[in-house]
Amino acid sequence: MNILNHFPIMSVMVLFIGAFVNALVGRKSSAARNGVTFVAITAALVMMLALIKPIMLDGEVITYWMGNWAPVEGWAFGISLEVDALSLFFALIVTVAVFASGIYSFTYMSHDDSQVNYYTLFLMLSGSVLGLVLSGDLFNIFVMVEIMTFTAVALTAFRTNYEGALEGAFKYLVVGSLGSTSLLVGIAMVYSQLHTLNLAQLSALIPQNASNPVLLAAFAFLFMGFATKAFLFPFQPLAADAHAVAPASISLMISGVLTKCGVYGIVRLVYCLYQNWDLPFVQYLVTGFGAVSMFICVTMAFNQHNFKRLLAFHSISQVGYVITVVGLGSILGISSGLYHAMNHTIFKGLLFLTAGAVQHQTGSLDLDRLGGLSKRMPRTTILFLIGAASISGLPPFNGFASKWMIYQATFQQGMSTGNPFFILVCVVALITSVLTLASFIKVSQSVFFGQLPEEYKDVKEVPVAMRVPMWILAALCVVTGVFPNLVEKFLLLPATNAVYSASAYIDHAMGADYAAAHGVFSNGILGIPASNCWQPATWLMLLFCVTCAVAIVALLGSPNDSKKLAISACDEDAEALDAKYESFFSGEEAVYSQVGGSDLFWGFKHNWRKYFSFMHDWHSGIVNDYTLYGAVAIAFVLLACVILL
Amino acid sequence: MSVLMNLFHVLVFPGLLFCVVMGVLLSGLDRIWVARMQRRVGPPLLQPLYDFLKCCGKETIIPRHARKAAFLAAPVVGFVALVSISLFLPVAGQEAVFSGSSDLVVILYLLTLVSVCMIVGAACSGAPFAGVGLSREMVAMISYELPFVLVILAVSSVTFTVTGNVPQSFSLQAIVDFQAANGALITRLSMIPAAIAMLLVIPCEVGNHPFDVAEAETEICEGTLSEYSGAPLAIFRLTHMVKMYIMAALFCVMFLGGITTGIVLLDIAIFVLFCIVLTFITSSLPHAVCARFKVEQVFKFYWTVVAGLAVISLILVWLGL
Amino acid sequence: MMVVNYVGAFALIVLGIYCMVAKRNLIKVVIGMGLVDYGANLMIVTAGFNPGGTAPIFSISELNMATFFVDPIPQALTLTSIVIGACVTAMSLSLVMKLKEQYGTLNTDEIRRLNG
């Protein structure tokens, strides 16, 4: 038996065993702690990378039956792991993010106490997330979701003395449990009808019983369960609370990885289990939830004064993009959604890590108090700008490549179905992108540019060990942005193909022809339409050409010998201030009329003041209210599914 | 040979040199027209060029709060990105130089990139007035982006509905080809509101007078440019001029495309003529007629009136007119 | 009657959610979470219950298609789920204790420093 077949279970186990070993040996020595963590996360990453060849390129599916308990007479009772290209795609996202987060933690968390608990929980979180995406069993997905929520809550509250940490964790736990219960109820309903929980077998059986009302109700519960895990509207306040107070490395995990589990769940649910992506109602439901989350969260980000809370809202906004296009049900839609999911993990991880760096060095995340850090932390500033450009979708970074596909997908869907709803979604997506840009301008202006406050005069650049994971993510931002063709060939096409070939997924687990016997036919896809149109490499060459031309003209025209006309900059170390290099201002000398972060877009906020004040009150911070929103949303989706499907 | 040809396209026509010449020409004409409408003589035609050269000859001061590298790089990157747009536009009956990636969304984002470079430059300079300027620039951007997006969708949906399944939704080449076959888009009833909306978007996108909230020299001391001097300032001025040309050209491609005579030089002459007329309509006329808007008025105006026009156009397309 | 069980399960869930939504005391909110959990567990057990079925303990020779027994899988699931539920309750109670220490109150209206 090929060793590669064992890699899925081994990669999950190595993380859990790492957690266990860490708890045993890591109490005293930080070297042992870091060593165990590093080995575990590296091993998981390497194993997932090794699976790229067989799964992504050769199109194989790996099914692993625990204890060799293979299906008997078409009934699968054993616990299984099933890895197709879609699972592997998300597993790669997870392991890369875990790797970056782990390495970052070594320095970032070095000042905290009881670190052994941190790494134990961290490895458990990583293992559970990886287990979730690789699992071939619905109930195991639930168990993994619970472990994931549980450890994430514990890690959110890890710095118990940090302002609001406990509160954020508690809200996350309470409202998160609503989602978990919803998932559990959905599973119970599915089991009561079909008496199996194996994903492959369910994928074959559910489409046959598509009109069964209990299964439709189960669809609603499962969808809302995963939506909670992706923090879609109306669960976004949780994400904001939890991200803002968690340590930055955990914010990366929550935003980059946990939300991806929700996305993975929804993709599996709609495209594999129920295979009802072409029903208009499902399209409206999923796309609608995505679009609403995308827009509300991006406007909420305008209100924020806390760096990480702002990032948290953007995180949900970007997940909204993913869900929106996942709901379209077109090939272009799903591939752009997967692409954006991947990119979101990369750039949002980078942004959270830079926020963590700022917090680590200055001790503050308050946008109204920080400023001018680009002088003191130039490398972090560059990293932040790369991340901000990516999330705002500026070419040539990866955010643009995927957003470009998203616009194409929504617009094509709108035009080919003649449905104005999708055109509206396209407009919302485009506007959201501008608003995202605006709020990152706000962050860069109020944290990295502008004047440096006196209290941060002696801030230092972050240590190299923290910059390394940031550089890894930044490099990924650029690489995946400049070579979308390669990403498409090696990652997107196989994953999209896997989404559309449920029968291959079923057959591999349940034996050949099982899918066909149950009436599930799917052929996969040949290619992604409208790809290859955006060629950043060509554009960059163009840019290079023009830059060279401008530079040559500038050189020819530059004054040959006069020194006075050259660029003059002030001497940084000079004690006496030279008035020539002071900023021009016409008021009193002592007062820097710095524009506060939240007032930066006054012209916009003034016109929308009623909306903003309503949304501010709506995010009341009271756990009961958030529970109510969640319960109402679940009830609404339940009713809609049962009545309309 | 093809490398040389490409180089010619990039550097001469329709690339760098043509952009700069057109930018200087249009903005010089604009200043003369505004002067004439105010019953003044106005500056010479080449005044923008003199301004540019003079700025190049001045000292470049980098303020104490500024980040040197970004402060100097921002104008260059913005300018280069802007010039690269001209290579995606299939102007004057020519195919775009890089037609493979020519796409309205790409152009939208490249225009955004240009504005972002200006904003980053302003943010880098660390000055209070620049801070106010960048915030206004960003609000102006939010304002015109919605109608711009709607216009783009309206234009694309016409070509999409008529030709059926175009492989690329927003392809500029497809739009021009469509117009070559079916007549310019502006002749369609459904496109007239969109064209008006686009005409209103142009001055704000360029940052011309009634909407130049970000560079209001009297209120906020040139806003985004308040700390710039010397060569970087010159490049920002040039960017502004070239943007006038690029936006006029974009309008030509979107609404007046496909008008060809077969003779290249004549085509170019017609195209230049269109650009000049458009500059008069979009830049000189509002400049001479209107006083500067307040920033919240700009936002309100664009999200209600202009966006409304574009939505009307979209609805008309949807109704099949 | 199985219907009673299902109705009971849903009643528990709804009661639990009501408790989570309406009660302003953190401890009561945690109790509500517990109720929701019990409702879900009851539902799973009911789903696998066959009236009159025997315990699912057989040697392989006894097993044939006609054997009538209670489905063992839901019971296993319920056990797992109960364990998880207990963990969640423990976790949330410990958080409540810490919250009481920090905020000096158990009233949810006053625990809202993160808002807007």
Added chain:
Amino acid sequence: MFEKMIDDSMSKSPWIFHINAGSCNGCDIELVSVLTPRYDAERLGFRLTGTPRQADIVVVSGPITVQTRDRLVRTLAQVPDPKCVVSLGSCPCSGNVFKGSYAIDGPLEKWTHVDVSVGGCTPKPEAIIAALAKATEILKEKRKEMRK
């Protein structure tokens, strides 16, 4: 290569930055009237800028009050070379009727080198244009000198 062109444009595109150092607004109004259709200084390339960083010619009006002095000096230092300072009206030259006041710290020569002075209270627009035109010539000379 472009040096000659740049030198030539130096006199064709002078941008003005106006500092009011305690003026009674009479000169300021006259300066603005220079830009109005009647006198139209824009045909010579003049343009009012809002920031000293972009200015070529700094026009100072008013008798340099103690309150404005520091700001005047600071702002003058922020103008990039080559630059020209024009004193507008009698006040910056001599102090005019305010001469000897405890609140005055003039004349302008005390703080900076003045290239062109326009007399009068207030000077006529024609005189202002003539002075500005002269300043542009000085600007060109300065630029040439700086190159050497």
